[in-house]
Amino acid sequence: MIEDMSYVALCPKCHCVIAAIVDAPEDRKEVAKSTADWVNRGFALNRMSCEEVRTAKWCACKRPKLAAPPRRLFDE
Ligand SMILES: [Zn+2]
Numbered sequence: 001m002i003e004d005m006s007y008v009a010l011c012p013k014c015h016c017v018i019a020a021i022v023d024a025p026e027d028r029k030e031v032a033k034s035t036a037d038w039v040n041r042g043f044a045l046n047r048m049s050c051e052e053v054r055t056a057k058w059c060a061c062k063r064p065k066l067a068a069p070p071r072r073l074f075d076e
Contacts, residue, residue: 004050007035009043011059018043018059022050 008020021027021034035045048056 005047006050006053007031008046008048008053008056009035009038009041010046011061012042012044013061014057014059015044016057016059017053020053023047 009018
């Protein structure tokens with residue numbers, strides 16, 4: 001089985017995950033919008049498997065809320 005890939009925004013301070021979106025072909029527009037938004041905010045972009053995102057450390061720094069949070073979050 002091919003693993004799903006995601007784009008993640010990384011905190012410039014602690015390098016932990018701030019936001020993630022599944023790189024699904026049917027969501028290409030949404031993915032492009034979110035990743036462009038993250039870059040505008042100065043976050044580093046990375047690509048990792050969904051499994052890696054689930055086990056990654058998430059950022060706990062104080063920061064302004066994302067105006068448009070990605071729809072597909074990992075909330076298990
Ligand atoms: Zn952080």
